[in-house]
Amino acid sequence: MKPHLLSILACPQCKGPLTYDEEQNHLICKAENLLFLLLMTFLD
Numbered sequence: 001m002k003p004h005l006l007s008i009l010a011c012p013q014c015k016g017p018l019t020y021d022e023e024q025n026h027l028i029c030k031a032e033n034l035l036f037l038l039l040m041t042f043l044d
């Protein structure tokens with residue numbers, strides 16, 4: 001995933017930034033510790 005894509009992503013819940021976990025291949029909202037697995041299907 002390209003870094004600029006990550007910069008436009010925000011948590012649907014709190015609008016905070018999402019962190020991409022390369023090892024697990026998912027997105028995380030650190031504020032709430034939520035995982036966004038399904039989002040990855042739209043990004044590739």
Ligand SMILES: [Zn+2]
Pocket residue numbers: 011012013014015016029030031032034
């Ligand atoms: Zn959040």
